[in-house]
Amino acid sequence: MENESIIEVQNLTKTFGKFTAVDNISFTVKKGEVFGLLGPNGAGKSTTLRMLSTLARPTKGTATIGGYDIVKHDTEVRKLIGIVSEKMIMYNRLTAKENLWFFGSLFNIPKDVLTKRVDELLELVQLTKWKNAQVGTFSTGMRQRMNVVRALLNMPRVLFLDEPTLGLDPQSSVEIREFIKKLNRENGTTVVITTHMMVDADLLCDRIAIVDQGKIVALDTSANLKKIISGADTKILNLNIANLTSELIETIRKLHCTDSVTQENSTTLKILVHGDEAFDSVIDAIRKKNGKISSMENLQPTLEDVFLHITGHQVRDSADQKIQNEKHGPFAQQQRRIR
Amino acid sequence: MSNMGAKTLLSHSLRIAWKDLMELFRNRLGLVLLIVMPLFMMVMVGFIYPSNGGGLSDMPVALVNEDAGFGNSVLPSQVFLMGLQQINDQTHMLVLSNASSMADVKDMVQRGELQGGIIIPSNFSSSIMNGEQGTLIIVTDQSNPQISATIQAALSAVFNEMGTMLAQQNVQMLSPTINATNSLAVVKPYNVQTEGVVLGTPSYFDFIAPGIMAMTVMMSVMTGLPVAISQEKEIGTMDGMMVAPINRLSIILGKTLGQTARGLIQGVIILALAVGLFGVTIQGSILLVFGLLLLGVFAFVGLGIVITSFTKDQETAQMLMMTLMFPMMFLSGVFFPIQQMPWYMQSISQVLPLTYASQALRKVMVLGAGIPAISTELIVLIVFGVVMIAIAVPVFRRAMTR
Numbered sequence: 134m135e136n137e138s139i140i141e142v143q144n145l146t147k148t149f150g151k152f153t154a155v156d157n158i159s160f161t162v163k164k165g166e167v168f169g170l171l172g173p174n175g176a177g178k179s180t181t182l183r184m185l186s187t188l189a190r191p192t193k194g195t196a197t198i199g200g201y202d203i204v205k206h207d208t209e210v211r212k213l214i215g216i217v218s219e220k221m222i223m224y225n226r227l228t229a230k231e232n233l234w235f236f237g238s239l240f241n242i243p244k245d246v247l248t249k250r251v252d253e254l255l256e257l258v259q260l261t262k263w264k265n266a267q268v269g270t271f272s273t274g275m276r277q278r279m280n281v282v283r284a285l286l287n288m289p290r291v292l293f294l295d296e297p298t299l300g301l302d303p304q305s306s307v308e309i310r311e312f313i314k315k316l317n318r319e320n321g322t323t324v325v326i327t328t329h330m331m332v333d334a335d336l337l338c339d340r341i342a343i344v345d346q347g348k349i350v351a352l353d354t355s356a357n358l359k360k361i362i363s364g365a366d367t368k369i370l371n372l373n374i375a376n377l378t379s380e381l382i383e384t385i386r387k388l389h390c391t392d393s394v395t396q397e398n399s400t401t402l403k404i405l406v407h408g409d410e411a412f413d414s415v416i417d418a419i420r421k422k423n424g425k426i427s428s429m430e431n432l433q434p435t436l437e438d439v440f441l442h443i444t445g446h447q448v449r450d451s452a453d454q455k456i457q458n459e460k461h462g463p464f465a466q467q468q469r470r471i472r
Numbered sequence: 473m474s475n476m477g478a479k480t481l482l483s484h485s486l487r488i489a490w491k492d493l494m495e496l497f498r499n500r501l502g503l504v505l506l507i508v509m510p511l512f513m514m515v516m517v518g519f520i521y522p523s524n525g526g527g528l529s530d531m532p533v534a535l536v537n538e539d540a541g542f543g544n545s546v547l548p549s550q551v552f553l554m555g556l557q558q559i560n561d562q563t564h565m566l567v568l569s570n571a572s573s574m575a576d577v578k579d580m581v582q583r584g585e586l587q588g589g590i591i592i593p594s595n596f597s598s599s600i601m602n603g604e605q606g607t608l609i610i611v612t613d614q615s616n617p618q619i620s621a622t623i624q625a626a627l628s629a630v631f632n633e634m635g636t637m638l639a640q641q642n643v644q645m646l647s648p649t650i651n652a653t654n655s656l657a658v659v660k661p662y663n664v665q666t667e668g669v670v671l672g673t674p675s676y677f678d679f680i681a682p683g684i685m686a687m688t689v690m691m692s693v694m695t696g697l698p699v700a701i702s703q704e705k706e707i708g709t710m711d712g713m714m715v716a717p718i719n720r721l722s723i724i725l726g727k728t729l730g731q732t733a734r735g736l737i738q739g740v741i742i743l744a745l746a747v748g749l750f751g752v753t754i755q756g757s758i759l760l761v762f763g764l765l766l767l768g769v770f771a772f773v774g775l776g777i778v779i780t781s782f783t784k785d786q787e788t789a790q791m792l793m794m795t796l797m798f799p800m801m802f803l804s805g806v807f808f809p810i811q812q813m814p815w816y817m818q819s820i821s822q823v824l825p826l827t828y829a830s831q832a833l834r835k836v837m838v839l840g841a842g843i844p845a846i847s848t849e850l851i852v853l854i855v856f857g858v859v860m861i862a863i864a865v866p867v868f869r870r871a872m873t874r
């Protein structure tokens with residue numbers, strides 16, 4: 134029962150012209166699971182989610198949700214799912230209540246049931262007090278709570294969330310995460326979430342698929358993914374060097390034992406190394422260049438390190454860029470594609 | 473089953489239309505503009521363009537009297553001046569001033585102080601007294617053809633009137649037994665009397681009000697629809713509707729209903745403004761007027777949907793609409809009669825649906841026409857609407873699931 138799958142994805146592919154956004158991916162999501170798609174922007178997470186939620190048509194491959202084909206039985210699929218998009222799906226000039234009422238009324242829910250459900254959902258996210266205020270006046274945190282409960286109007290068996298914590302302050306992020314967990318625990322809702330935030334993936338997901346350039350490069354639980362690093366005899370060092378220079382960084386990078394070097398700030402380096410004599414070689418090299426090591430720490434691997442280890446580049450690189458550009462949606466996707 | 477389907481389709485469409493109208497009514501500035509936009513359009517075209525040919529008045533024109541007289545008499549030029557004064561007092565077409573010479577007048581026209589001049593040459597009185605034609609010279613401002621033409625026309629009317637008066641006097645002098653009426657018949661044997669289809673003289677507002685109504689209502693579906701839909705795509709709310717288990721058609725139908733309601737509201741506003749502020753009268757049935765507006769919307773919906781399907785964002789939608797709307801506005805006889813245009817332009821306007829919509833509306837509002845009189849227009853609009861919708865529905869379905 135526990136292992137019964139609710140989503141089955143087979144060779145799903147989506148191309149835009151010559152660009153392949155999602156490249157022949159296959160996976161299954163078990164009933165009641167929180168499943169994460171982790172990767173940088175442009176990795177194809179959102180496109181995958183859009184295909185699964187019937188908003189985009191696959192170029193090749195198939196997927197079923199609750200046994201229904203996402204293309205042939207899209208209406209049946211839509212009854213089973215809820216989607217929390219990266220963009221806030223709500224009308225600013227309507228009140229919180231009117232918004233929920235409008236979207237709910239599209240699901241053929243009997244009027245009295247819907248009225249009750251709207252009130253319950255507003256209570257659930259502590260927005261009852263503001264139910265008659267236009268959502269245009271809401272704070273980002275309030276809006277995101279609205280955005281999430283909107284997806285719950287039809288009591289979906291599968292909830293898709295596309296970057297639910299993007300642009301939120303830490304406290305609001307925590308609230309949203311707690312809410313998703315509660316939903317999963319209490320209602321048994323299956324959750325599929327895309328994110329580039331390691332915290333989200335680490336704290337929420339039962340299993341994580343690491344996505345890069347349209348492909349799933351690793352799929353496992355967070356703990357097992359981290360074992361990829363420990364198993365590979367790789368260590369993570371956090372080095373604090375008072376007189377850090379770019380020359381010094383280059384020297385470390387060129388060492389045989391070094392997998393990658395990341396500069397965290399003006400004096401701190403994070404390096405991935407392998408081999409038994411890795412520590413010695415790094416320290417020797419720094420001393421030779423008169424570097425002063427003020428502290429050195431052996432870190433536990435994070436998902437970020439796993440990503441770096443597997444793909445050879447960082448998640449954050451492109452993710453940060455996205456927030457700066459403030460470009461969202463299909464138009465932005467186009468631009469990214471061109472680039 | 474299909475009855476059920478149609479019912480839910482309609483119910484979803486109504487929800488979407490309700491939502492769109494709610495948004496519209498909450499947008500205060502938008503509401504104000506809904507009234508201001510047609511008002512501006514009425515005021516501008518109504519007052520800028522001359523109604524019944526007599527739009528221009530108080531044009532500064534200088535008079536140069538070089539008449540040397542005949543013997544000691546300067547009678548003919550004085551008669552002319554008095555006549556001119558008399559007619560101008562009635563029409564206020566000109567503001568007359570005196571100038572010293574033709575060169576002076578030309579100079580002032582160049583500087584923009586005058587719009588024209590009238591010169592009475594030195595031999596004016598002597599020519600007339602000698603039984604020859606008296607010649608007058610009109611100086612015109614060629615940089616402004618319209619004013620120049622109006623001055624010429626106005627002065628010609630004055631000369632004509634005066635010529636008639638003089639001829640009448642001459643006839644009476646030759647045959648003292650003849651009375652004034654008969655002498656006029658001798659001089660001017662033909663007279664023209666105008667008889668319209670309806671009572672009264674329609675103003676330019678009567679001409680443009682139906683056109684503007686037709687245009688505004690159609691614009692609301694043609695621009696409103698693509699803009700409303702691409703806006704929802706951009707802010708993301710379209711996804712919210714698309715993941716609901718509803719027929720795709722209810723989205724477009726709902727949007728259309730919302731925009732139609734908006735267009736009709738605007739149509740009513742224009743009608744109220746036209747009747748209340750500009751004295752437009754409706755000769756035909758007001759129900760038929762609304763029926764025609766709805767038919768116009770129907771004719772344009774398909775086109776609106778096709779455009780919606782091809783535009784990805786609001787900006788493109790708006791630009792495309794502008795490109796299409798402008799020629800439509802000017803070629804469909806909304807502001808100017810089609811008959812004024814050269815034949816090739818006329819043939820373009822023959823294929824534009826707005827031409828038929830505004831023509832039918834004008835016939836009903838100004839001429840009090842009934843359905844039989846506008847059957848051609850009705851057929852054209854229905855056929856155009858059906859064909860466009862037949863094209864639009866599959867195109868829209870495809871565009872929605874990319």
